[in-house]
Amino acid sequence: MSRRDQIRMTPDELTAYLDEQKVVNVATIGPNGRPHLAPLWYYPHESGIATWTYGSSQKAKNLERDPRATVLIEDGEGYDKLRGISFEADVEVVTDTAAVTRMGIELMQRYAGAPPETRIPAEGASDQPGDPVPDELAGFIGKQAPKRIGLIFRPTKITSWDHTKLGGTY
Template identity: 80%
Template sequence: MSRRDQIRMSPDELAAYLDEQKVINVATIGPNGRPHLAPLWYYPHESSVATWTYGTSQKAKNLERDPRATVLIEDGESYEKLRGVSLEADVEVITDTAVVTQMGISLMQRYAGAKPGDPVPDELSGFIGKQAPKRIGLIFRPTKIVSWDHTKLGGTY
């Protein structure tokens, strides 16, 4: 078995990794043809990841023009602890305010430590309700997934 095969995450490992991490780095293509890179909070969504952003942001404008992105999620302070995933993705842009509101609630509850399905406090609903009309939802649907977990190598390479 190749080293590449040894460090690849299984589907269950990948799902657990996406669940524990907190920030994605999203690369879109800017108007000048160069990558535009931005960090975003996210939440796992089906077999992908989802988030929201301001509809007037550069990444939103880039995705209107070309709905493709690459997403990087990584961690590890030294080579033998490196873990991560790169998703080449087609991006579904959500503009329906009710759906964007729910996406915002899912996102904020995750970062507040709530579990999916937990009651939504009225103050959170009110805050998200005011934000949602200015935002769009983004669902990154992977077309290619590359993952690595160097901890599987037991400190050797």
Template identity: 70%
Template sequence: MSRRDQIRMTPEEISAYFDEQKVINVATMSPNGRPHLAPLWYFPHGDGVATWTYGSSQKAKNLRRLPEATVLIEDGDSYDKLRGVSLEADVELVEDTERVIEIGIALTQRYAGGKPGDPVPDELRAFITAQAGKRIGLIFKPTKVISWDHGKLGGTY
């Protein structure tokens, strides 16, 4: 078995990793042909992830032109602890206000320690609703998944 095969995460490990991590780095293609890279909060969504961004942001403009991205989630502070997942993804741009509100609520609940389906306080819903008019949802649907967990090597290389 190759080292690459030894460090690959299973689908269950990837799902758990998505639940554990907090920031994705999203690469889109700028008009000048160079990658545009931006960190974003996210929540797991199907086999991929979802988030929102300002509709006037550079990443939104890039995704309207070419709805494809590469998403990186990674951690580890030494070689033997490196873990990560890279997703090549098609991106669904969500502009329906009600769906954008749902995405905003899911994000806010996750980062406030809540769970999907928890009751949403009226003041939170009002805040998210006010934000939703300026934002679009982004749903990243993986077309290719690459993962690594160097901890699986047990300190050997």
């Protein structure tokens, strides 16, 4: 078995890694043809991730023109601890304010530390299971959502690595 095969994450490891990490670096193609790279908070969604951003941002303009991106999530201080996922993705741009509001709530609940089973699902109606959204959070998200768009990243090619599987040798 090649070293590359040894460090590849399994589907369950990929899911766990996406759940564990907090920041994604998203590369889009700018109007001059060069990559535009930006960090974002995200939440796991389907087999990829989702987030929101200001509709007037450069990444939003880039994705409206060309809805493809490359995503990087990585961690590890030393070579033997490097772990990460890089994927090419088709990106769905969500402009419906109600859907963007749900996405914002899902995102903020994740970063506030709400366990996944208590979050209101972003893709569902308000009658789905989940803890009630505090009025203060709902008010904040409600004011932000009209200025934002949702982004759903659906992977088309995934590369992963986990050097901890090598036991300190390479």
